[in-house]
Amino acid sequence: MKFSILVSEGPYTHEAADTAYNFTKAALEKGHEIFRIFFYHDGVNNGTRLTTPPQDDRNIVNRWSALAQEHDIDLVLCVAAAQRRGIADADEARRNGKDADNIAPGFRISGLGQLIDAGIESDRLITFGD
Amino acid sequence: MLHTVNKSPLDRNALESCIKHVVQGSAVLLIEDGVYGAMQGTQKSPMVESAMKEVSFYVIGPDLKARGIDESRVIDGIDIIDYNGFVDLVEEYDKTQSWL
Amino acid sequence: MSKRFLYVNRKAPYGTIYALESLEVVLIGAAFEQDVSLAFLDDGVFQLTRGQQTDELGVKNFSPTYKALGDYDVNKIYVERESLEARGLTLDDLLPLTYEDEDDDWAEKDSIKLVSAAELAEIMEAQDVVLSF
Numbered sequence: 001m002k003f004s005i006l007v008s009e010g011p012y013t014h015e016a017a018d019t020a021y022n023f024t025k026a027a028l029e030k031g032h033e034i035f036r037i038f039f040y041h042d043g044v045n046n047g048t049r050l051t052t053p054p055q056d057d058r059n060i061v062n063r064w065s066a067l068a069q070e071h072d073i074d075l076v077l078c079v080a081a082a083q084r085r086g087i088a089d090a091d092e093a094r095r096n097g098k099d100a101d102n103i104a105p106g107f108r109i110s111g112l113g114q115l116i117d118a119g120i121e122s123d124r125l126i127t128f129g130d
Numbered sequence: 131m132l133h134t135v136n137k138s139p140l141d142r143n144a145l146e147s148c149i150k151h152v153v154q155g156s157a158v159l160l161i162e163d164g165v166y167g168a169m170q171g172t173q174k175s176p177m178v179e180s181a182m183k184e185v186s187f188y189v190i191g192p193d194l195k196a197r198g199i200d201e202s203r204v205i206d207g208i209d210i211i212d213y214n215g216f217v218d219l220v221e222e223y224d225k226t227q228s229w230l
Numbered sequence: 231m232s233k234r235f236l237y238v239n240r241k242a243p244y245g246t247i248y249a250l251e252s253l254e255v256v257l258i259g260a261a262f263e264q265d266v267s268l269a270f271l272d273d274g275v276f277q278l279t280r281g282q283q284t285d286e287l288g289v290k291n292f293s294p295t296y297k298a299l300g301d302y303d304v305n306k307i308y309v310e311r312e313s314l315e316a317r318g319l320t321l322d323d324l325l326p327l328t329y330e331d332e333d334d335d336w337a338e339k340d341s342i343k344l345v346s347a348a349e350l351a352e353i354m355e356a357q358d359v360v361l362s363f
Contacts, residue, residue: 001221008230008363015136015162015193022192026213032221041251041363080254112258119359120233120262124220127228127362130136131355147240147272150312151351227238227360 003027004118005037008129010045011060012053017046020128021063028071036074036118037064039107041129044082047075049104061104068106075107076114132223136162136230139174144229146174149181159219160189160208165197168204175205182207188219233358234265239274240362243293244284249277250292252363257295260302267357268299269350271310275317278309278324278342293325300329305341312347 005024009016024034039046051061068075077087083096089109093101103109119125133152137144145167148158158181160167167178168189178187187208194201194210201210211219220226237256243249259266270278277296284291299307307327314320327341345353354360 003220006361019136019161019190022213023216027217027220030214030217032217040255041247081251112255113262115255115361116235116259116262116264119235119361120264124226125359125361126134126220126226127230128136129228129230129362131360143272144240150347151271151354153351153355156355225358225360227354228362230240230362 001123002033002035002121004035004122004125006115006118006125006127006129007037007039007043007046008041008127010042011051013042014130016128016130017043017060018058021060021067023126023128024067024073028067034071034073035122036076036114038076038078038115038118040078040081040112040115042085043129044077044085044087047077047082047104047107048087048102050102051104065104065106073106077103077107077109078115079109079111082109131156132219132226133158134161134226134228135159135164135167136228138163138166139177140166140172146177148229149177152181152185154184157186157188157219157223159211159216160187161216162190162193165189165193165199168194168208169199170203170205178205178208188215190216232264234267234356235259235359235361236267236269236354236357238269238271238354238360238362239277240272242273242276243282244287244289248363249274250290253292253295255361255363256299256304257302260304266304267306267308267353268304269308269310269353271313271347271350273317275309275313275319275324278327279319280323280325296325296327299327300341303329305329305339306343307341308343308345308350308353310347310350311344314344
């Protein structure tokens with residue numbers, strides 16, 4: 001079955017990103033397809049490569065990046081939410097006159113239409129948030 | 131429909147509101163802080179026990195364990211599942227709604 | 231074939247960003263020509279109240295945007311009666327949301343439909359995709 005996932009909260013403060021990750025991993029192991037994971041609200045903070053948790057803690061961002069690489073998953077950060085919260089890729093940084101970008105590997109920035117599209121194209125859309 | 135609830139019913143009204151809006155044959159899955167709603171003997175247990183006459187209740191085992199809630203404290207009839215079971219529920223029900 | 235999308239709003243505005251960013255999804259989603267409905271229940275009904283003035287907070291008052299929903303063909307706006315009553319509100323406290331019905335000589339009609347919790351439960355059950363913010 002084709003699943004898409006909406007993550008509405010940032011990492012560490014809320015459990016949402018952990019639950020979404022555990023759900024995604026289980027779905028993949030069962031042979032389901034993850035069509036897209038869309039990050040909205042503070043969820044876009046899941047996609048900054050500057051995240052540096054203590055060594056004995058999980059690295060939530062790297063975990064997403066690794067999953068994307070292994071399973072070719074489409075990780076999308078909402079552009080409007082990302083701009084508000086200071087998450088940028090090279091294009092966004094240039095367009096907005098910023099001196100750096102910080103998007104993590106495997107993520108891309110795109111519009112909210114990608115969330116609606118995920119709802120249309122997937123058999124199930126499940127939300128993890130606060 | 132599969133409903134997920136991630137708030138403690140002793141703190142927020144998500145579970146209560148969810149229960150008000152479920153139709154017979156639906157399922158409610160308690161995740162994250164929502165697992166406190168699966169405990170026996172709380173002020174909110176009667177609300178859950180009453181709702182269980184119409185809908186099936188599930189709770190995420192790893193979330194119970196993390197919070198030190200022994201399975202013996204879970205209301206009889208609530209199914210304790212893992213993330214594989216979560217995926218199966220999402221597949222089984224035609225859509226999901228998250229009560230955030 | 232279009233899908234039935236329901237946006238569920240249960241949170242008050244301004245204290246958190248969910249109401250505003252939910253509205254942004256609805257506006258973008260309107261371009262996809264799906265069957266769109268909005269539900270306002272619990273503290274979500276506060277999103278639609280009249281008289282919001284945010285200038286002293288220094289944040290944008292986005293409540294006028296709800297009035298534009300009709301122009302986006304978003305005209306099924308369900309407000310839960312029990313949630314309104316629990317908060318001492320009536321329909322008169324809410325923004326007048328209307329749309330022009332193209333099947334009825336563009337007559338202006340109310341977009342807000344007052345429904346009971348039980349009716350809302352059935353509406354939720356009848357959807358293909360439910361997005362909660």
